[in-house]
Amino acid sequence: MPNFDNKRVLITGGSGGIGTETARQFLEEGAHVMLVDIDEKDLVATKKSLDSDRLFIHTADVSKAEEVAAYVKKALAAMGGIDVFFNNAGIEGVVKPIVDYPEDEFHKVIHVNILGVWLGLKHVMRAMADDGGSIIITSSVAGQSGTPNVSAYVTSKHAVVGMMKVAALEGAANNIRVNTVHPSPVDNRMMRSLEDGFSGGKGAEAKEQFEAQIPLKRYAQEADVANLVLFLAKDESSFLTGGQYSVDGGMSAM
Numbered sequence: 001m002p003n004f005d006n007k008r009v010l011i012t013g014g015s016g017g018i019g020t021e022t023a024r025q026f027l028e029e030g031a032h033v034m035l036v037d038i039d040e041k042d043l044v045a046t047k048k049s050l051d052s053d054r055l056f057i058h059t060a061d062v063s064k065a066e067e068v069a070a071y072v073k074k075a076l077a078a079m080g081g082i083d084v085f086f087n088n089a090g091i092e093g094v095v096k097p098i099v100d101y102p103e104d105e106f107h108k109v110i111h112v113n114i115l116g117v118w119l120g121l122k123h124v125m126r127a128m129a130d131d132g133g134s135i136i137i138t139s140s141v142a143g144q145s146g147t148p149n150v151s152a153y154v155t156s157k158h159a160v161v162g163m164m165k166v167a168a169l170e171g172a173a174n175n176i177r178v179n180t181v182h183p184s185p186v187d188n189r190m191m192r193s194l195e196d197g198f199s200g201g202k203g204a205e206a207k208e209q210f211e212a213q214i215p216l217k218r219y220a221q222e223a224d225v226a227n228l229v230l231f232l233a234k235d236e237s238s239f240l241t242g243g244q245y246s247v248d249g250g251m252s253a254m
C-alpha cells in the first residue's frame with residue numbers, strides 16, 4: 001500500500017520548486033494534497049502540471065493572519081483534516097551587508113519567513129489537536145551558520161529553529177511532531193537569484209564557487225529535500241520530534 005494513502009498534506013510555498021516536487025512525491029504515494037501560495041498564476045500552472053484529482057490549491061499570503069485562517073479552513077473543508085503540514089513558504093531577500101540592507105526588505109523577509117511560519121503553526125496545530133500529525137518547517141544551512149550579506153534570511157532561518165523546538169514541546173501531548181529540514185543551496189530559482197546577488201550578475205561563476213565548497217560538490221536537487229520531508233511525515237519517523245535534519249551534501253559537518 002502506498003505510504004500516504006488517505007493522508008492529508010498541506011504545503012505552503014506550494015508552487016515553488018521544493019513545494020511542487022514534494023507535492024509530486026506525496027501524490028505519487030497516494031496522499032491528498034493542498035498547495036498554498038501567494039502566486040495564483042503559478043499555482044494554477046502547478047495544478048495543471050501535477051494533474052491529480054487529489055490535488056487542491058488555494059491562494060494566500062502566509063504572513064497575513066486572516067489568510068492563514070482561511071487556508072487552514074479550506075484545507076479542512078477540502079480534505080477533511082490535516083495529517084502533514086509542510087510549512088515551507090519563504091523568500092530570500094536581497095544580498096547586501098547589514099549597513100546597506102534596506103529596512104523594508106528586512107521586514108518583508110521576517111514577515112514571510114518568521115511570522116508566516118508561526119501563523120501556520122498557530123492555526124494548523126489547533127486543527128491537528130485531536131488526531132496529531134507531522135509538521136515540517138523549511139529552514140536552511142543558513143539556519144545553522146552565518147553567511148555575510150543575507151542577514152534577514154539567516155536571521156529568519158535561525159528563528160524558525162527556536163520556533164520548531166517550542167512547537168515540538170507544546171505539540172507532544174497531542175502527538176503533533178515538529179521538525180526542521182536544512183537544505184544546502186538547491187538547484188532552482190532561489191539560488192539563481194542569490195547567485196546573481198552575490199556575484200553582481202555572474203551567476204554561473206558563483207554557482208561553481210558555491211558547489212566547490214560543498215563536500216559532495218553539488219547543490220541539492222529539489223527531490224533530495226522532498227525525500228527527507230516525506231520521511232519525516234511517515235509513520236516510520238513517529239519518534240522524531242524537535243529535531244533539525246540536514247540535507248546538505250556534508251556542509252554542516254564543516
Ligand SMILES: NC(=O)c1ccc[n+]([C@@H]2O[C@H](COP(=O)([O-])OP(=O)(O)OC[C@H]3O[C@@H](n4cnc5c(N)ncnc54)[C@H](O)[C@@H]3O)[C@@H](O)[C@H]2O)c1
Pocket residue numbers: 012013014015016017018019036037038039060061062063088089090091092112116138139140141182183184185186187188189190191
Ligand atoms: N532554493 C534553495 O537553495 C533553498 C535552500 C535552503 C532552504 N530553502 C527554503 O526552501 C523553501 C522553498 O524555497 P524554494 O527553493 O522552493 O524557492 P521558491 O522561490 O521556488 O519557492 C518559494 C515559494 O514561496 C512562495 N511565497 C513567497 N512568499 C509567500 C507568501 N507571503 N505567501 C505564500 N507563499 C509565498 C513563492 O511564491 C514561491 O512559490 C523556502 O523557505 C526557502 O527559504 C531554499
